Amino acid sequence: MDELDSKLLELLQSEGRMTISELSKKMSLSRPSVSERLYRLQEEGIIDGFTARVFPEAVGRSVVVFVQISDLKAGCREFEQVVEDIPDILECHRVTGTASYFMKAAVANMESLGLFVDKLTPYGRVNTSIVLSSPIRYRCVLPNDDKSDT
Template sequence: MRIILDAVDWALLDALQSDARLSYNELARRVHLSAPTVAQRVRRLEDAGVITGYQARIDPVAAGLPVVAQVRMKCYGAKCITVHPELLEDLPEVVEVSRLTGDICSMAKVVTSSVMELERVLERLAYYGETSSAMVLSTPIAWRPLPHAD
């Protein structure tokens, strides 16, 4: 279900992207509506799939996972990780997979505790197709809130 977002919806999304732990009372104060109205709007955004979840953003280095890599993959058919993401259920080090256009079919973000662990994950990923990896040196922009759609 696609919904059209108004200025209040975007104000709620901005606030929740900034701090998803805000109470309905605090959200209501920020957008100048009642808490029940805010709760109803947030539920509508969740039901429409605009809000897909709430989670903490964790720094992998601070959490003991200092090796981060981006892995470009070319895979096809029954072994394609974008068509069959369940193939990676036993590889928790793969924390994100994006399907791409062009000659590379996907990009996987891998987080490990050591280069040796990264090598093990890369060997496992090679079973599913051709891989090319790059270790992340730093992440100047780790996350940003979504811009407002026009």
């Protein structure tokens, strides 16, 4: 990956609807060159897809919560199949440490949060943290320039 690839990633993450022509102008590259780079980044699995970022509050999910599941009472695969079918869960990560999983979820209200927690309780100890504010909602992910980390 070179500086042009990094710039392309930055532009796309800041405005995913940017056309090839717009990208071409901003990068001072030909459209075929931008298209080729974009295709290569997708083929290499660096770009995972193109989506819209939706703020949960804007669609009636005003309670955003981080959930830790520890003392898992089911196998990992079984638990992952269960959470796959819960649409309130926005992210799910298997982690090291005292918790087995960290999840981010968005529900409509406190009653919905109670019902959500009730779905998870049979699978382990549930610890929730309600989001009060999000000073950084999204940040572009770019290659690490610090050569000492490699």
